[in-house]
Amino acid sequence: MAALTLRLLPSAVLIAIALTVAALATAASPPNCDRKCGDVDIPYPFGIGAGCFRDGFDLVCNRSLQPPRPFIGDTSIELMDVSVALGRARAYTHVDWVCYNATDMLGYEIVPFNLSTRPAFAISAAENKFTAVGCATVALVGNDDYVTGCVSACTSEAGVSNDTCDGFGCCQTAIREGMTALTTGFSVDYNNSRVWEFNPCSYAFIVEHEWYNFSLADLGGNRLNQTYKSGVPVVLDWNVGNMTICEEARRNPNSPPASYACADKNSECFNSSTGGGYICNCTSGYQGNPYEDGGCQDIDECSRQSEYRCYGSCINTIGNYTCSCPQGTMGDPTTKDGCHPTTSSTLPQYLKVLIATMSSILFLTISGFSTNLWLKNRNLMKTKQKFFKQNGGVLLQQQMNSYRGVTFKLFTQEELKKATDNFSSSRIIGRGGQGIVYEGMLEDNRLVAIKKSKLADERQTREFAKEMLILSQINHKNVIKLLGCCLEVEVPMLVYELVSKGNLFEYLHSKTHRFHIPLDARLRIAVESAEALAYLHSSTSTPIIHGDVKSSNILLDDEYTAKVSDFGASKLAPKDATQLATFVQGTCGYLDPEYMLTCQLTEKSDVFSFGVVILELLTRRKAFEFNVSDEEMLLTANFISAMKENKVDEMVDPEIKKEEDMVVIKEVCKLVVLCLNSNGDERPTMKEVAEDLGKLSKNKQILDMQSKHQNPVDDIIVTSDYVHEPPQRMQNVTSSEHSTSRYRSLEVQAVLSIESGR
Ligand SMILES: *[C@@H]1O[C@H](CO)[C@@H](O)[C@H](O)[C@H]1NC(C)=O
Ligand SMILES: *[C@@H]1O[C@H](CO)[C@@H](O)[C@H](O)[C@H]1NC(C)=O
Ligand SMILES: *[C@@H]1O[C@H](CO)[C@@H](O)[C@H](O)[C@H]1NC(C)=O
Ligand SMILES: *[C@@H]1O[C@H](CO)[C@@H](O)[C@H](O)[C@H]1NC(C)=O
Ligand SMILES: *[C@@H]1O[C@H](CO)[C@@H](O)[C@H](O)[C@H]1NC(C)=O
Ligand SMILES: *[C@@H]1O[C@H](CO)[C@@H](O)[C@H](O)[C@H]1NC(C)=O
Ligand SMILES: *[C@@H]1O[C@H](CO)[C@@H](O)[C@H](O)[C@H]1NC(C)=O
Ligand SMILES: *[C@@H]1O[C@H](CO)[C@@H](O)[C@H](O)[C@H]1NC(C)=O
Ligand SMILES: *[C@@H]1O[C@H](CO)[C@@H](O)[C@H](O)[C@H]1NC(C)=O
Ligand SMILES: *[C@@H]1O[C@H](CO)[C@@H](O)[C@H](O)[C@H]1NC(C)=O
Ligand SMILES: *[C@@H]1O[C@H](CO)[C@@H](O)[C@H](O)[C@H]1NC(C)=O
Ligand SMILES: *[C@@H]1O[C@H](CO)[C@@H](O)[C@H](O)[C@H]1NC(C)=O
Numbered sequence: 001m002a003a004l005t006l007r008l009l010p011s012a013v014l015i016a017i018a019l020t021v022a023a024l025a026t027a028a029s030p031p032n033c034d035r036k037c038g039d040v041d042i043p044y045p046f047g048i049g050a051g052c053f054r055d056g057f058d059l060v061c062n063r064s065l066q067p068p069r070p071f072i073g074d075t076s077i078e079l080m081d082v083s084v085a086l087g088r089a090r091a092y093t094h095v096d097w098v099c100y101n102a103t104d105m106l107g108y109e110i111v112p113f114n115l116s117t118r119p120a121f122a123i124s125a126a127e128n129k130f131t132a133v134g135c136a137t138v139a140l141v142g143n144d145d146y147v148t149g150c151v152s153a154c155t156s157e158a159g160v161s162n163d164t165c166d167g168f169g170c171c172q173t174a175i176r177e178g179m180t181a182l183t184t185g186f187s188v189d190y191n192n193s194r195v196w197e198f199n200p201c202s203y204a205f206i207v208e209h210e211w212y213n214f215s216l217a218d219l220g221g222n223r224l225n226q227t228y229k230s231g232v233p234v235v236l237d238w239n240v241g242n243m244t245i246c247e248e249a250r251r252n253p254n255s256p257p258a259s260y261a262c263a264d265k266n267s268e269c270f271n272s273s274t275g276g277g278y279i280c281n282c283t284s285g286y287q288g289n290p291y292e293d294g295g296c297q298d299i300d301e302c303s304r305q306s307e308y309r310c311y312g313s314c315i316n317t318i319g320n321y322t323c324s325c326p327q328g329t330m331g332d333p334t335t336k337d338g339c340h341p342t343t344s345s346t347l348p349q350y351l352k353v354l355i356a357t358m359s360s361i362l363f364l365t366i367s368g369f370s371t372n373l374w375l376k377n378r379n380l381m382k383t384k385q386k387f388f389k390q391n392g393g394v395l396l397q398q399q400m401n402s403y404r405g406v407t408f409k410l411f412t413q414e415e416l417k418k419a420t421d422n423f424s425s426s427r428i429i430g431r432g433g434q435g436i437v438y439e440g441m442l443e444d445n446r447l448v449a450i451k452k453s454k455l456a457d458e459r460q461t462r463e464f465a466k467e468m469l470i471l472s473q474i475n476h477k478n479v480i481k482l483l484g485c486c487l488e489v490e491v492p493m494l495v496y497e498l499v500s501k502g503n504l505f506e507y508l509h510s511k512t513h514r515f516h517i518p519l520d521a522r523l524r525i526a527v528e529s530a531e532a533l534a535y536l537h538s539s540t541s542t543p544i545i546h547g548d549v550k551s552s553n554i555l556l557d558d559e560y561t562a563k564v565s566d567f568g569a570s571k572l573a574p575k576d577a578t579q580l581a582t583f584v585q586g587t588c589g590y591l592d593p594e595y596m597l598t599c600q601l602t603e604k605s606d607v608f609s610f611g612v613v614i615l616e617l618l619t620r621r622k623a624f625e626f627n628v629s630d631e632e633m634l635l636t637a638n639f640i641s642a643m644k645e646n647k648v649d650e651m652v653d654p655e656i657k658k659e660e661d662m663v664v665i666k667e668v669c670k671l672v673v674l675c676l677n678s679n680g681d682e683r684p685t686m687k688e689v690a691e692d693l694g695k696l697s698k699n700k701q702i703l704d705m706q707s708k709h710q711n712p713v714d715d716i717i718v719t720s721d722y723v724h725e726p727p728q729r730m731q732n733v734t735s736s737e738h739s740t741s742r743y744r745s746l747e748v749q750a751v752l753s754i755e756s757g758r
Pocket of ligand 10: 245269270
């Protein structure tokens with residue numbers, strides 16, 4: 001039926017229909033247009049061949065070239081690439097030149113850049129610079145009604161610097177907006193004859209800003225015109241519309257050649273910022289070619305996570321997307337790890353909640369204190385409690401109590417007040433860099449140490465939180481046990497097991513009580529501390545670097561068992577490598593020299609500091625001493641020079657310097673040398689240190705056993721407590737250690753590095 005009707009239509013109508021179709025076809029490109037010329041993509045409105053382009057954007061693809069290259073219409077200007085989103089294209093411009101010898105001009109080549117027949121294009125003023133190269137060069141650029149230029153001079157190659165166009169060898173200047181044709185020129189009066197020996201030629205070109213990198217080498221010979229044989233890139237602005245603005249163009253939807261160019265329904269019109277006319281762009285949420293119907297395609301934002309910053313559950317919609325935290329979580333889906341489970345029982349979440357809670361309280365604390373008003377603090381407290389609950393405080397408490405059998409308690413402020421007699425000064429047992437430590441007695445008569453942060457800046461409070469985080473993960477007999485914390489107060493407080501005998505520093509260096517400390521006790525303390533540190537480095541799920549190993553951070557309980565403490569400077573090893581590097585931590589005398597250079601805290605930094613602790617145990621001298629001569633100030637420096645001069649005996653504490661122990665002591669000294677190696681990579685690991693110390697300690701026990709049997713009377717020092725198992729066989733101190741040979745080879749390296757002054 002339809003065919004019959006059609007046939008019956010008057011031919012005039014058919015012709016009219018055909019004409020309309022043809023007219024529409026020029027508005028958008030037919031499907032069989034060539035959209036590539038060689039390596040260059042040719043998007044509409046550009047095109048090659050009839051019907052494939054919008055008026056003014058016709059290109060010629062010269063296929064006799066290898067590879068084929070596109071030129072703008074009938075001009076000799078070659079196109080490099082096109083951007084429809086920015087309304088820009090890049091073309092090649094010629095590198096103009098002139099050359100001289102001492103007496104004559106040898107030749108020149110100047111090719112005008114002329115697009116005046118193409119009003120849709122203009123040389124971008126923002127994206128290009130006129131550039132001239134030479135040592136006796138006055139270069140000009142312009143056209144009939146505009147001229148500018150720059151001067152470059154130099155009397156020798158000296159003083160010319162690469163990469164800067166500052167008028168010595170190279171100069172640059174901006175050009176005016178909206179130019180379509182420009183030609184260069186060189187001054188003949190000021191010419192290269194005077195500098196021809198090192199700079200025979202001058203060059204001038206318009207080039208994409210920051211594309212050209214001036215080099216001294218460009219002054220010699222006539223090289224630059226060879227280097228850029230096919231030209232240098234120049235950025236062109238283009239627009240559709242032929243001087244009409246958006247509003248005007250929209251009134252003319254489809255009568256070519258001036259029809260409204262923004263063909264896709266998801267496109268927008270922008271007045272061109274350079275000259276009259278307009279350009280089109282896909283609306284937000286779409287990408288592609290706005291000049292073609294159906295050219296703007298929805299962006300799948302969810303597949304471009306980092307660009308659109310959606311780390312939660314992402315749903316792409318047409319023209320947009322939604323981003324939310326996955327079910328069962330809440331928070332900020334636009335940041336990494338921004339979503340927290342609302343309920344969960346795994347450790348990392350509890351830790352996250354912990355940190356979130358801590359930092360919120362910290363924030364509230366700081367904001368509270370800055371205004372110093374009692375009333376405000378009262379209100380703040382209420383807010384905090386509310387906040388604490390909101391952030392899962394109650395939940396957190398349950399999880400802490402059940403976590404890995406470690407009994408971790410959230411104490412109330414009241415409980416801790418009661419335990420410390422309202423923080424009475426008589427209960428103070430220590431003052432550290434980070435806070436005051438009180439002795440306290442809990443309701444169940446347990447003695448505890450309560451560390452209260454000094455009214456702290458943000459950093460200190462962060463360290464406090466970190467210490468809590470780290471310690472709550474650790475369960476080792478030689479690491480101080482964290483029993484709980486109190487989050488309710490302005491400044492968080494930590495509650496530890498109490499150790500009765502203070503710290504190793506006091507034990508070694510106290511002037512009021514000088515204890516006799518036998519070698520085997522010292523070795524045992526060293527072994528225990530080393531094991532604790534080795535455990536931190538290797539045994540826990542995330543390696544922990546202590547960061548501030550020193551004798552005052554090794555606590556001693558009733559039985560003088562070592563307990564490593566103070567994790568305020570610690571670091572969970574692999575994460576945020578740079579985060580802590582912003583401030584130097586550690587203590588004078590213990591600080592890893594390599595850390596000072598690299599600002600990278602590693603496990604080996606702890607090994608260095610621990611080497612100093614061993615040294616303290618051997619010499620009973622402080623790591624760093626004021627009021628002594630410069631040479632004696634630093635224990636490590638002292639030791640290393642004594643080691644070199646083979647006078648280490650003189651440094652050993654006379655109390656332990658016994659003939660029969662010197663073999664063990666010497667081995668320990670060798671171990672210290674390894675620990676103090678200035679190159680962290682060459683230091684042994686903490687595990688190796690712990691093992692070696694363990695073996696040496698055992699050898700010492702065996703030697704003691706031996707001498708005990710020989711001289712049963714001469715037995716005041718060795719306490720049999722330390723010998724847990726009877727010796728199976730006699731060990732040869734100097735040879736039975738498989739590690740001895742390793743020492744030897746490493747020792748050589750250590751001495752070498754000492755001697756090379758590293
Ligand atoms: C631009 O407009 C002028 C007059 O308005 C017209 O003569 C010319 O052909 C148009 N050029 C293009 C490329 O559409
Ligand atoms: C293509 O380039 C060659 C070599 O430059 C030239 O001889 C030829 O005329 C060009 N063809 C067209 C169609 O411009
Ligand atoms: C067009 O949209 C793209 C992507 O949104 C954007 O980068 C570009 O700047 C826009 N162009 C103009 C002229 O606004
Ligand atoms: C400079 O070049 C011209 C032309 O090539 C030549 O005649 C003249 O001898 C040259 N002068 C010197 C000093 O080399
Ligand atoms: C080059 O400059 C000098 C002096 O500025 C002038 O005497 C000479 O004629 C110039 N050379 C040429 C080839 O124009
Ligand atoms: C550009 O070409 C046009 C004609 O094609 C001419 O009138 C004009 O002077 C040229 N401009 C320059 C700067 O060479
Ligand atoms: C000039 O240096 C910049 C930055 O180093 C580089 O991106 C550019 O490609 C260099 N230009 C050329 C022509 O090598
Ligand atoms: C400048 O760069 C060239 C190589 O492009 C190099 O040979 C020369 O040593 C550099 N000069 C300076 C001062 O850096
Ligand atoms: C570069 O300049 C020299 C003259 O010094 C000329 O012989 C040569 O053809 C030029 N090369 C190009 C690619 O223009
Ligand atoms: C274009 O420019 C005209 C006047 O110059 C202005 O009224 C109009 O709002 C502009 N349109 C757009 C889309 O920016
Ligand atoms: C996308 O959605 C967000 C809200 O979900 C809205 O704020 C934004 O304006 C939307 N963007 C577009 C282009 O519709
Ligand atoms: C220990 O071993 C070394 C080397 O093997 C040997 O020279 C020395 O006599 C041994 N000493 C004892 C007490 O066995």
